[in-house]
Amino acid sequence: MRARRPIHVRRLLAVALMAAVVLSSAAGAALAGKPNRATSTASLAASCGPCAVGAVVDFSGTGYDAKQGKAMLNIGGAVTSTAVYADGTIRFSWPYFSSPGAYSVSVYQWTRSGKPVLKAQLTVTVS
Numbered sequence: 001m002r003a004r005r006p007i008h009v010r011r012l013l014a015v016a017l018m019a020a021v022v023l024s025s026a027a028g029a030a031l032a033g034k035p036n037r038a039t040s041t042a043s044l045a046a047s048c049g050p051c052a053v054g055a056v057v058d059f060s061g062t063g064y065d066a067k068q069g070k071a072m073l074n075i076g077g078a079v080t081s082t083a084v085y086a087d088g089t090i091r092f093s094w095p096y097f098s099s100p101g102a103y104s105v106s107v108y109q110w111t112r113s114g115k116p117v118l119k120a121q122l123t124v125t126v127s
Contacts, residue, residue, distance in 0.1 A: 040063065040117070040118070040119045040120060041063045042061060042062065042063035042064050042107065042119040042120040043061050043062050043063055043120055044059060044060075044061040044090075044105065044107055044120035044121065044122050045059065045060055045061065045122070046058070046059055046105070046122065046124050047059070047060075049124065049125060050125040050126065050127045051097060051124055051125065051126050051127075052126070052127070053097065053098065053099065053100055053126055053127065054097070054098060055095075055097065055126075056093050056094070056095040057093065057094050057095075057097060057124060058091070058092075058093050059090070059091070059092050059093070059094065059105065060089065060090065060091045061089065061090045061107065061120055062088060062089050063088055063119070063120075064084045064088045064089070064090055064107070064109060064119060065084065065088070065109050066084050066085065066086050066087065066088045068084060068109050068110065069083065069084055070082065070083055070084055071084050071090055071107050071108060071109050071119065072107070072108040072109070072116065073092070073105070073106070073107055073108075074104070074105070074106040074108070075094055075096075075103065075104075075105050075106075076097075076103035076104060076105070078096070084109075090107065097124070097126040099126070100126050100127050101125075101126055102123050102124070102125050102126075103123065103124045103125075103126060104121065104122075104123055105121065105122050105123070105124055106118060106120070106121045107119045107120045107121070
């Protein structure tokens with residue numbers, strides 16, 4: 001019997017990095033298209049306004065589709081996701097406002113056909 005070769009850490013890290021790049025590119029491409037701007041009853045609020053540079057900003061919202069279990073976030077061009085709780089609420093924190101300015105924060109969910117739908121949006125002023 002031949003002995004199995006051990007998995008090389010570098011190869012594993014390279015594969016993980018490639019997967020992360022592909023996933024972030026796919027998420028960015030999904031939002032780069034024209035999202036459906038259907039009327040939504042979802043809300044989004046920030047814990048401060050204006051917010052201090054370097055502060056951790058807490059966000060919360062209601063009216064999201066809990067059956068989807070998650071929502072996609074676009075925060076000043078950074079794309080990530082957050083959980084949607086069983087009661088249709090979201091809560092997340094963002095510690096990366098390191099420069100003064102106005103940052104757009106958008107929350108998306110998906111249609112049955114897989115297209116992103118803008119559910120709520122707000123502008124956070126950081127000074």
